[in-house]
Amino acid sequence: MGNRITDLFGIQYPIIQAGMVWASGWRLASAVSNAGGLGIIGAGSMYPEVLREHIEKCKLATNKPFGVNVPMLYPDLEKLMEIIVELDVKIVFTSAGNPKTWTTYLKDRGIIVVHVVSSVKFALKAEEAGVDAIVAEGFEAGGHNGRDETTTLTLIPAVKEKISIPLIAAGGIATGRSMLAVMVLGADGVQVGSRFVASNEASSHPLFKQKVVEAGEGATQLTLKELAPVRLIKNKFYSDIQKAYAGCATVEELKSLLGRARAKKGMFEGDMEEGELEIGQVAAIIHEIKPAAQIVMDMMEEFTIAKAEVKHL
Ligand SMILES: Cc1cc2nc3c(=O)[nH]c(=O)nc-3n(C[C@H](O)[C@H](O)[C@H](O)COP(=O)(O)O)c2cc1C
Numbered sequence: 001m002g003n004r005i006t007d008l009f010g011i012q013y014p015i016i017q018a019g020m021v022w023a024s025g026w027r028l029a030s031a032v033s034n035a036g037g038l039g040i041i042g043a044g045s046m047y048p049e050v051l052r053e054h055i056e057k058c059k060l061a062t063n064k065p066f067g068v069n070v071p072m073l074y075p076d077l078e079k080l081m082e083i084i085v086e087l088d089v090k091i092v093f094t095s096a097g098n099p100k101t102w103t104t105y106l107k108d109r110g111i112i113v114v115h116v117v118s119s120v121k122f123a124l125k126a127e128e129a130g131v132d133a134i135v136a137e138g139f140e141a142g143g144h145n146g147r148d149e150t151t152t153l154t155l156i157p158a159v160k161e162k163i164s165i166p167l168i169a170a171g172g173i174a175t176g177r178s179m180l181a182v183m184v185l186g187a188d189g190v191q192v193g194s195r196f197v198a199s200n201e202a203s204s205h206p207l208f209k210q211k212v213v214e215a216g217e218g219a220t221q222l223t224l225k226e227l228a229p230v231r232l233i234k235n236k237f238y239s240d241i242q243k244a245y246a247g248c249a250t251v252e253e254l255k256s257l258l259g260r261a262r263a264k265k266g267m268f269e270g271d272m273e274e275g276e277l278e279i280g281q282v283a284a285i286i287h288e289i290k291p292a293a294q295i296v297m298d299m300m301e302e303f304t305i306a307k308a309e310v311k312h313l
Contacts, residue, residue, distance in 0.1 A: 004166040005189030008112065008133060009091060010065050012036030013300055014189030015179070016135075016168060017196045017292070019069020019093055020143065021045035021278075022268040026054040028201040028292055030061035035293035036300075039064075040093060044071040045264065048079040055087045065090060067114075071144075072097025073228070085109050096144060096228070099129040107132075114168070116191075118146025123159045134163060135191050138171030142194045142280030144230050145171075145222060152182065160186030174282045176302025180310070192299075194280040199292040205270035208277060215283035226251050227258060233277035237262065 005014040017024065017032040019042035029039030041058060043051045051068070058066055068089050070080055073096045081102065084092060092106055095116035106113045107130060115126040116135040123134050136159045138152025139145060150158075152171040160167055169187035173179055174195035182190060197204050198212045215233060222231045223241055232238060244257050258276075266275015290298070 003188050005133065005168060008166055009038050009067075011038050013296060014168075014183075015296055015299060016040065016189060016191040018170065018191045018193035019043070019067070019095075020193055020197065020202075021071075021263055023197050023202045023204045024069075025203045026058035026061060027203065028196060028199060029054075029066050030058050031199075031201045031292035032196070032296060033058075033062045033064040033066045035296040036064075037296045038091070039066045039292075040091075041066065041068045043068050043080055044074060045268070048076060048083055051080060052083050052087065055083070055089060059087075067091030067093055067112075069093040069095065070102075071095045072101065077102075081105065084111070093135065095135075099126040099131055103129045103131055116170070117159075118155070119148055119150060120155075120158050120162050122146075123163050127163045127165055131165070133166040133168060133188075134159065135168040135170050136187075137191070138169075139222065140231075140281040141171035142197070142220070142231050142283070143278040144228050147225055147229055149222070153185070156182050156185040156187050172280060172282045174286055174299075176299045176304070177306045178282075179299055179303050180306045192295075194282050195286055195295055196292060197279060198283075198286050198289045199295055200289060201292045204267050207270040207272055208267050209289050211272055211277060212279050212283045212286055213289060215279065215286075217284045219283060220279055220281055224254060224258065226254055230276070230278060231280060233279055233283075235266075235275075235277060236273040237266070237276060 013036045015037035019040040021044040024042040029041045032039035091112045093114045099115040113131045114133045115131045117123045139149045166188045168189045169182035170191035173190045179190045262276040265271045266277045
């Protein structure tokens with residue numbers, strides 16, 4: 001299928017595999033790109049030289065387009081950007097920061113820039129900054145998110161009403177039917193995160209993948225709004241956060257509870273109790289770990305069937 005998103009990236013299907021810390025390295029990104037979607041390397045958990053290695057390996061593993069996700073909270077941002085430019089990466093998704101800071105720099109170097117937002121206000125800022133497309137991410141999504149708790153169902157039409165550049169929906173999308181739903185609401189494509197964590201190629205720890213498959217309704221919560229709001233699985237670490245809130249913890253106390261490397265401990269090293277396990281509400285309908293290409297194919301097949309079905313409504 002062809003539309004503004006497939007044309008922008010030069011891909012077959014408007015399915016973007018989200019850049020995700022500790023999950024989306026070159027193996028996952030290249031598998032998705034080879035399957036006709038857009039694979040993205042998540043630079044947020046990589047030292048600059050590790051990112052270099054992933055980009056180089058991704059180029060060897062696919063001749064299809066792929067991108068790099070850069071959360072702008074990253075401490076050594078200049079280094080990452082230098083590597084991205086030096087290695088001639090064609091597509092960059094920025095998140096968690098001001099889109100004005102890097103968009104011109106990247107676009108001047110011929111790079112397609114997409115910015116992730118969770119509100120209409122920031123979608124407008126991103127469009128004004130000159131990005132090529134926007135990812136609008138709803139409250140259901142795994143990982144870091146906005147404070148306003150706007151769900152995907154509300155956010156997509158609201159953003160669509162205000163912007164004219166291509167729009168990618170994220171948050172709660174793991175099937176062809178949900179893909180069709182957000183496209184009916186005005187999205188040109190989808191960014192899928194949690195579904196790809198439970199893939200063979202994700203670099204997430206096997207215990208975390210299993211936890212995602214077992215997660216049911218109500219298994220996740222958006223928390224730590226005072227720091228950077230994040231949706232995670234309710235494990236011991238989450239209970240400790242709740243206890244801290246009950247004890248009226250200060251921001252400093254919350255910061256020290258979070259500490260350093262919690263996300264790595266959970267999602268990469270497999271500590272299911274003390275680690276931070278970022279995943280979306282949609283984990284409740286993810287029941288098996290599959291090859292990434294299978295995820296893309298299943299989504300497209302279901303999308304086509306559902307599209308034919310709704311003709312009868
Ligand atoms: C494990 C995990 C790690 C994530 N890391 C990042 C990240 O590094 N940068 C980013 O922009 N978004 C990150 N996200 C958010 C995703 O990019 C994506 O927008 C989100 O997962 C979409 O919602 P879904 O999980 O319901 O599919 C992460 C999400 C998950 C589940």
